[in-house]
Amino acid sequence: MPLSFDLDPAITPELRDGLCRLWADVSNAGGAVGFVPPVTADDIRPELVKHLAAMAEDRTRLLVGRDGDGRVAATVFFTFNTHRLMRHWCWLYTVMVHPSHHGKGYGRELMAAAEDAARGMDGIDGIRLTCRGGLGLERFYGACGYREVGRVPGAIKVADDDFRDDITMWLPIN
Numbered sequence: 001m002p003l004s005f006d007l008d009p010a011i012t013p014e015l016r017d018g019l020c021r022l023w024a025d026v027s028n029a030g031g032a033v034g035f036v037p038p039v040t041a042d043d044i045r046p047e048l049v050k051h052l053a054a055m056a057e058d059r060t061r062l063l064v065g066r067d068g069d070g071r072v073a074a075t076v077f078f079t080f081n082t083h084r085l086m087r088h089w090c091w092l093y094t095v096m097v098h099p100s101h102h103g104k105g106y107g108r109e110l111m112a113a114a115e116d117a118a119r120g121m122d123g124i125d126g127i128r129l130t131c132r133g134g135l136g137l138e139r140f141y142g143a144c145g146y147r148e149v150g151r152v153p154g155a156i157k158v159a160d161d162d163f164r165d166d167i168t169m170w171l172p173i174n
Contacts, residue, residue, distance in 0.1 A: 001107055003065035004072055005113040010050060015064070018072030020044050022098055029099035032132035036158055051077055051094065063117050065097075065110055073098045074110045078118065089126035090118060111144040118173055125137045125174040132156050133165030 009015060022040040027035040027044070034047060054060035059082075065074030079091040086101050087105050092114060097106045129146070131137035133156070150168035157163055 001068040002111075003067060003109050003116075005110075006064050006066070008061055009064050011055070013173050015072065016048070016052070016132060017041075019064075019075060020048055021121050022072050022075060022096055023048065023094070026096045030135075031096060031099070032135055033094055035095055053088060054079065060093075061117075061121075063110075063114055065106065067098075067101065073143055074106055076110060076114045078114070078121070088123055089128055090121065090124050092127055092129040095129065107140065108144060111141070115145075115171065124156065125172065127171045127173060129169050131167050131169060132158075133167055138167050138169065141169045144171075 023033060023035075023044045024039050024041045026033050027039045028037045029035065035043065041108040049087060051062075055062060061078040063076045063078070064072055064159040067073040074097045077093045079093055081087050081089065081091075088099055093115075097109065097110060115127065118127050127146075129141065131141060133151070142148070148167055149170045152166040154163035155166035
């Protein structure tokens with residue numbers, strides 16, 4: 001069953017808790033979303049609060065994908081540039097699909113829904129995101145139409161002896 005997507009949903013306690021659980025589950029499954037396992041929802045909550053505060057200030061928007069049971073199954077946050085020369089593109093952050101849904105095509109659905117949402121945002125001509133090297137994420141995003149436009153070797157420190165590339169991907173949508 002395909003996901004149903006909602007751009008700018010009302011932030012209810014249920015949604016907030018669902019986002020926290022999703023983020024923790026993705027992190028604990030090895031997902032590259034800003035944390036390394038093990039983490040708890042309490043570890044995630046301060047970072048989620050930052051995203052929610054940016055939403056309240058109209059600097060960030062949220063796209064949520066829900067599964068057939070209405071549970072939060074996927075997310076992406078859009079963040080907008082404040083510099084006048086870069087307002088024509090946005091960032092994607094915290095791109096997540098719940099590990100129980102991997103292999104169902106939900107990642108591609110999420111990326112297509114994010115592209116559609118960005119196309120509907122006034123003045124946005126491109127989407128930029130970064131991903132952690134060593135997981136094949138650049139191949140996934142490449143299959144979704146993004147191209148690698150930059151790489152900083154060893155810029156992400158996952159552990160004392162584990163450094164990963166920070167890869168920048170770009171999708172023009174004009």
